[in-house]
Each structure stands twice: as C-alpha cells, then as structure tokens.
Amino acid sequence: MSDVLLSLSGVHKSYGATRALRGVDLELRAGEVLALVGENGAGKSTLVKMLTGVVPMDEGAITLNGAPQRFRNAQDSQAAGILAVHQETVMFEELSVAENIFVGRHLMRGPFVNWPAMNAQAQTVLSNIGARFTATTLVKDLSLAERHLVEIARALSQKALVVILDEPTAALSQAEIRDFYGIVRKLRDQGVGVIFITHKFDEIFAVADRYLVLRDGTAVGNGLIADATEQELVRLMAGREIDQIYPHIDSVPGAEVLTVKKLSHPTEFNDLHFNLHRGEILGFYGLVGSGRSEAMLAIMGLNPEATGEFTVLGRKLDAKRPGDAIAAGIAYVPEERQRQGGILSFSVQDNISLAGLSRFATGPWLSAMKESALCQRMTERLRIKTQSPHTLLSGLSGGNQQKVVIAKWLGLDPRIVILDEPTKGIDLGAKQAVYQLIAEMVKEGLAVILISSELPEVMNLAHRVIVMRRGLQVAEFAKADIQAEAIVAAASGLDGSSDHAHAVAEGVAA
C-alpha cells in the first residue's frame, strides 16, 4: 500500500450541546476507496463538512500529503484538492449544466469568462460518464438522477487528490449505479483517494477497499472489506443486534379504512391502486424521487393536478384542501421536518397544538389550560425529551423534533397516519423510539402508511410493502414473502416489471 494521503486525528465538533464528533481518526491512502459507514446522525455528514471547509472543527488536525491543513472555507479545501459530491444536491437551477460544473472556478480568457471552452470541457466530462444531456441545458430541466451526474461531473472535472462521495447513489437506478461504480474505479486507478459514504451494504462490498464505521460521533471499527462481513458491519453501526432495534409488530390488520383507486398525475405518477386496513402498516418503498411523497400529498389535497378516487372509512373523500383530509381522519407527517413539519421558532406546546387550534377554544379565546393538558399528555405518551413545554422546537434534538411533529398529528386522533421518511436524519436511539411509537399506534387500531427509503425499516415493520419506481406501482409483497433482493430489484428496475412499466409509461406518453 502507498503512503497515507489524507489523515484526520482527534477531530472534535459540537453544535451547541450536541457533540457530533468526539475524537475521530481517519486515514486514507492514494488509490483506495474507503467506505465511511454509520447510521444517520453518526457524524458522517459533519465529517464531510469539515473536510470540505464548510464548518470549522473544534479540535483535531487534518494532514494532506504530510502537510497540516487548516480549511477556513470551501475554497481552501477545494484548492488543496478535496472535492465532494454532496448528498443534498448542491445545484444552481437557473444556470446551465456547464456553469454548474465550473461554478466558483469559471474558465477565463483574460478578464472574461470563456464560455466556449467551458461548454466544451463540460461536454467532454459529461460524455465520459455517459450523460445523455448537453452542457448548455438548464439544470432545472433535469431529473434528479441527471442532476447527480452533474455533481459527479463537477468532481471529475477538477484535479482532485481526494473525492468524497456522500450517498451519491440515493437517486440512481441500478443501471446508473453500475456506471457509477465504473467511475469510482476509474478515479481509484488514477491514484485518487475516494471516501465513499453510503448505507447500502451491496455498494460497500462492490467498490470499497477498506471501511471505517462511525457511531455516535466516534470511530468504532475499521479494517479491510475483504475481511469483513455484513453482519459485522451492522453490529458495529448499530451497537446492538438488529432484532433489538425493531419492535415486534403483533397487530392483525382488520377492516379496510382507506381505498385509493386510479390515482394519477400528468407527470408524477400514474394509475396507483392500494388499500389500507385498521391496525396495518403499509410500507411504501422506492428510490428517492420515485413519486411516493407526491402520491401521498395528492391524498391530502396538496397536489392540485392529481386525479383519483379515495374512500376513507366507507365514505368518499374529495380533498381539495388538507383540512378536508384531516377532517376525514388522515394525518400526514411530512418528510422535510424543518420545512413542512414543525415550526422551529415555536415552543414545543405551540407546535403540538397547532394543527387543531379550534379544539382549545373557550368562546372566542384559546384556552392555555386545554393546550397545556394536550401537550403534557403527548409529551408523556411519546416520551419527548424537553426541558419544558415552552422550550423552542429548535432547541430539541432531531429525534425529539420528529416526535413533536408526530405528536401534533396524533393529538387530532386520526384514523390513518401517513409517515413520510419518519427516521430521516435522526440517531439510532430516536429511531428506535419512533419504531416503538409506530408499533403502539397500530396496536391501538390506527392504520399507518410508512414511506421509507431504508429497506430494513419497511422489511421489519410493514405488513405489506408496495414498491414504486418512476411514478409507477411496480410490485407488492406481503410480509411472509418479503425478500430484500426482490424489493431492491423492483425498485431499481432490474426485475421483469421493468418491461411492463415501460409499456405503461409509453401508453401514458401516447
């Protein structure tokens, strides 16, 4: 093995009271792929932000090729040769692909931007990675997967010593992922050090040479991939066995509470049919951007162009506004907690009572007593950790914020709860609590739709799993015959459903 290219030692980082990293060491050699694995909230993203100069570290040292580094901003880190393909796409929608690739380091001719050279070079990089759009396309006209290719092209177009890939395959189909492996191997063969962040085990074993496992901000294990097994990695990541994380779901689905027929949208999804029973957890699995959330928004009356027939508890629902769906007994807990779910500048109590303020009315006034009673009931029931009901939501940890958002909806006593990626970005302890909560909800007779991109989640919790791909419902599995391979294949279009789906999609286009 060659010399150490990049090393981190004793890195610490805290955000307020949250200690994101506590003394992490990392070594990366030239020409190797290091898989950085860990649960959400283990500190992977913070580590990336530090390496890319976006946030400063509190303590510790970074050396690159033996020279100590101090990154004050993103430019310092780029200049040193560290490039990242980010998990959240970092894109400028109104600008062209070429400009997105070169932004921050425009090609110049004298004092002016050299557009022809920039477009030409961008086009070369794009064709190298098999992109089928031109460099002058505006990014806002690209699909999610195509945007990822732009990000990858951005990293490839620079002379990089270290490339960090932060969950780059989250939105790619299986074929695109295989092309992507080729790109990663090419980088490695050129002597670039690659840090590959993912939580998909097949990817780790397909491309990585070594692994480093993070848990709760510390490195808990590392070694050669050749010597590792999946079980070992899972145990390191979780710090406990899988069956301890997921509660036992013993509710038996009862009467039908929701029927969805012919749910369609001009561009987002087509012809979805499904039903949901009392006490049932229905999993919706698919790649990021496969149309799951959009379909749920349609049920809530938040997607004006969608058409379809909904029956809730035997009655037709024609939701024009979310209020109609809420009144019918449906609650939707959105994916983007900070944008659609909770109001960070409101207190815990105000957030919990927000969805149905009319319940607290005493004449024309709101009764603080009734509000506080509900808040206390919910805080106890969901075991929300907060100093007081008047603490601002922004002062809570990610997991507790999520519980507050869920509490807000449970306070309305819904019959059907739609949870959209409820464990995104929260640590394992909080996840466990959310799973426990879901188990209790169905035990009480609620019906739950669980949208998740995490396979173990749907496999261990759901009674049935519906798989969506590119806006189509491509497969359905009952708990007894859920198999990881079959679900992944359906979600990424490798099984027989692919041809069928194509036929349907073409039918729509025609």
Added chain:
Amino acid sequence: MKNKLTIRREWLLLAIIVVIALAVGARAPVFLTWRNGMDIANDSAILAILVMGQMLVLLTRGIDLSVASNLALTGMACALVGKAFPEVNIVVLIIMALAVGALLGSINGWLITGFNLPPIVVTLGTLSAYRGAIFVASKGAWISDQDIHVAIKGLPREVWLGLPALVWFALVVLALSAVFLNLRKAGREIYALGGNPHAATYVGIRVPQRLRLVYTLSGALAGLAGLLWVGRYSIAYTELAAGYELTVIAACVIGGVSIGGGVGSVLGAALGVLFIGVVNGALPVIQVSPFWQQAISGAVILISVAVYARSERRAGGQILER
C-alpha cells in the same frame, strides 16, 4: 445563457411596448415623433442607470431601498461642491459622484454582511439616514438654478453623435452591466449565489464579498444618477427624487428580475425601464390625470408580477418516464 421563458417574456414585453406606442400614436401623432422619443429616452436614462444597480442587488435576493436617498444626497454633495468651487471640472464631479455613491452603498453592504442583517431593514434605515443627511448638509436650503454649477447643468444638455449625453451614459452603463453579468466571474457568481445561497458557500463562492460588491455598485450608480438628476432638473433640495426607489424596483420587476433572486437579464430590465418610460410618456399625451397615472403604473406592476408567477408555477416534477 437564457432560458426559453425569459426570451419569450422579453419579446412579449417588447411587443406590448410597441402596441402601446402605436395605439397612443394613432390618437396623438406627436407621440411618435423623434423629439418625443428623445424626451422619453432622456426621462428613462437615469431610471435605467438606477435599475442596473438595483438588478444586481435583487439578483442576490437583496433589495436596495436607499437608492433614491443616495441619489439625492450625492446630488446635493455635487451641487454644494460646484457652488463652493466654481472652477471644478466635470470629470472631477463625475468621479466624485461615483465615489460618494459607492461609499454610501458600501455602508449598506457592510451593515448587511457584518451584522448579518436583512437587506430590507438595513436599506430602509439608510433611506432615512441619507435623506436626513441632505438636510444637515444643505441646512434645509434649496440649491436652485442660478447656484447649480454650469458644468453640471450643461452635461445633460450635451448631444454627442445625435444622441443626448444622458442616453449615452445609460447605454454605457447597460453595456458594462451586460459584460459584467455575462462575462465576468463575479457576475456569474452573483447569479449563482442568488439562485442558491447555501450551495454557493459549498462551491467556494465568497458570498459576503460579493454582497458588498453589489451594494457598492448599486450605490455608485445611484451617485452617478444623482449628478445627472441635479443637472437635468437644475435643482437640489432635501426631497429630491423621494420615493423614486419604488419606480426603480417596479422597472426591475416588470423587466422580469425576480425578487426571489438569481433570475434577471440586462435586456429584460432595460425593457422594463422602457415600458415605464412609454407609459409615463403616453398617459399625459392622451390626457390621463397624474393621479390616475400612478394607479395605472401600480396596476401594471401587479398584473405583470401575477402573470409571471402563473407561468412559473410548479407543474410537478417529471417522475414518469417520458
């Protein structure tokens, strides 16, 4: 690097301007004469200069409400200097106007980036502060025609190659803005950081520096406009151009510059200026009272923004295979 929508939008705006001009010309043929055209161009020139500065600020998701106060303060400063030093050269005055304006603009930039304050609050504050400073500088007195330096008065009345000097100033500012925004790295980064400020940090754009730059440039252009304004109307007083910042912002919005940042072109903004110039020139010709003129201008802004919002409305993502 324009998308289809802005191109369509710019053509549409141009077509509307032509239709209005022809319709008014049919009722009052005097409207379509060269002389009237030059009047409108002269009236629009100062607005165009201010609009270029405002557009830079709007592209970064900011707003500069202090431009009219800056214009008046710089104009007053130039008038006072001209009165005190009769031998002063016009070139010196132009440089002074740009420098004073830039200084006032950079104060906005420093307050916004230094204390992380919202641009609307900072420039609302400097709007009042600069206006107050005029009163302090002039002790509340007017500087009227006979005290305005002859070089200041003469400049807007010059005609070079058949076009008024004011129009030349505006054309040079438009051309420089187009070069800056399309061909300079800083200009492209302004589009990028306005479109996605979060991502701009990630790709290494120095956002605070760029923000200070746009407020300084907006200030410099406001200063230049101040000198030209004082010359054209041959007067300087505390309430000079009061409220004009709203016309400037209106022209930007009509021209397709997004208040939400990252979208806008020099051509569009210039057409927005022309539109306001033509409407304001046409209404008196067809004998519409000045009070109605304001209401009509306001209605036009609302209609244009509403039309734009409609065309921009999210049609849903493309998830199904095409």
